[in-house]
Amino acid sequence: MDVVDPLPGLRGEARAHHVATMFARVSRRYDLLNTVMTGGMHHRWRRQAALLGTRDLSGVALDVATGTGDLAIALARRPGMRQVVGLDFVPEMLHLARQKVLRRDSSKAIGFLRGDALALPFPDNAFACATCCFGLRNMEDVSKALAEMVRVVNHGGRVVILEIVPGESKGLFPWLLNLYFRRVVPVLGRVLAGEREAYTYLPRSVDAFPLAGELVHIMEEAGLRNVSYRSVGMGLVAIHVGEKA
Numbered sequence: 001m002d003v004v005d006p007l008p009g010l011r012g013e014a015r016a017h018h019v020a021t022m023f024a025r026v027s028r029r030y031d032l033l034n035t036v037m038t039g040g041m042h043h044r045w046r047r048q049a050a051l052l053g054t055r056d057l058s059g060v061a062l063d064v065a066t067g068t069g070d071l072a073i074a075l076a077r078r079p080g081m082r083q084v085v086g087l088d089f090v091p092e093m094l095h096l097a098r099q100k101v102l103r104r105d106s107s108k109a110i111g112f113l114r115g116d117a118l119a120l121p122f123p124d125n126a127f128a129c130a131t132c133c134f135g136l137r138n139m140e141d142v143s144k145a146l147a148e149m150v151r152v153v154n155h156g157g158r159v160v161i162l163e164i165v166p167g168e169s170k171g172l173f174p175w176l177l178n179l180y181f182r183r184v185v186p187v188l189g190r191v192l193a194g195e196r197e198a199y200t201y202l203p204r205s206v207d208a209f210p211l212a213g214e215l216v217h218i219m220e221e222a223g224l225r226n227v228s229y230r231s232v233g234m235g236l237v238a239i240h241v242g243e244k245a
């Protein structure tokens with residue numbers, strides 16, 4: 001199948017700038033849209049991702065493309081994680097993440113930092129795990145982003161990707177789900193966030209993303225072993241986990 005570029009003609013810095021301004025525009029309504037679009041299920045998926053990323057590990061966790069910080073907060077709730085760092089390149093998102101942490105009583109340190117997922121500002125082997133939720137799909141170079149996550153994770157540490165993946169199931173229900181995603185979600189984005197572009201881009205960015213099985217190979221090529229995934233959200237979303245060799 002031919003993959004259609006979700007942002008045709010935009011490359012390098014121009015593309016990153018376009019993506020960043022789009023997320024800055026939706027930042028204030030981002031959490032609301034996530035909850036409406038997923039019927040609140042995204043919280044459960046994040047908890048699952050945090051569990052898979054941290055089970056039996058201790059140290060510091062990194063959440064890449066953290067947005068408003070929900071997965072960073074879920075990671076901080078896991079035993080063994082003494083500190084969490086959330087990184088994103090949109091200051092508006094980071095501001096909301098910091099406010100959220102202040103509103104919640106967290107005994108653990110959660111710090112938010114502005115930075116680029118394609119050039120993480122951390123030394124090698126610094127984290128017990130690195131996660132990325134709904135972020136990888138927006139990056140121009142998925143392999144590079146994964147290689148950066150692998151680089152900064154300890155040997156034996158984990159990389160977890162929670163992402164919307166292209167649907168592979170056939171039948172009436174997947175068809176209806178697909179219709180909802182392509183037709184209803186852009187309308188929700190326009191009505192609830194006043195933002196049509198971001199929520200029209202969303203299904204297009206999923207079409208351009210690898211199938212769940214393909215992502216396994218891409219993660220292995222990035223230096224991970226024992227890569228596996230589980231489907232959630234009726235097959236629309238996958239949680240991939242791999243270990244740094």
Ligand SMILES: C[S@@+](CC[C@H](N)C(=O)[O-])C[C@H]1O[C@@H](n2cnc3c(N)ncnc32)[C@H](O)[C@@H]1O
Nearest residue numbers: 023065066067088089090116117133134135138
């Ligand atoms: C769909 S939001 C996901 C936010 C959050 N992880 C969540 O679970 O809701 C995508 C986020 O990725 C961030 N992002 C995209 N490309 C990035 C990059 N190259 N470096 C850092 N952040 C990036 C955007 O700023 C945005 O906050």
